[in-house]
Amino acid sequence: MFVRGETNDEACEHPAVLSHEQWRVLVEAFAEMCLLSGGAHEDLHDRAVGVLEALRPPQWSDHP
Numbered sequence: 001m002f003v004r005g006e007t008n009d010e011a012c013e014h015p016a017v018l019s020h021e022q023w024r025v026l027v028e029a030f031a032e033m034c035l036l037s038g039g040a041h042e043d044l045h046d047r048a049v050g051v052l053e054a055l056r057p058p059q060w061s062d063h064p
Contacts, residue, residue, distance in 0.1 A: 020060055027052055 018026070027049060034045035 023052060023056065023060070 030045045030048045030052075034042050
C-alpha cells in the first residue's frame, strides 16, 4: 500500500500498516461491493481478497 506522496520504491521500504480490524473491514467492504453489484465486480473482489490474504499475518486466524 502506498502512503500519499510515496513512490513505489519508498513504499517498499516503508509499507503502510493495517490493524487487524482495518484488514477485516477491507475484506468485508470488498465482499459487500461484490454483493451490491450483483456479482459484476466479483473479479475485483477475488483479486483484492487474494492480496489481503497473502499479506495476512499468520497470527490472525480469521479468513475472508
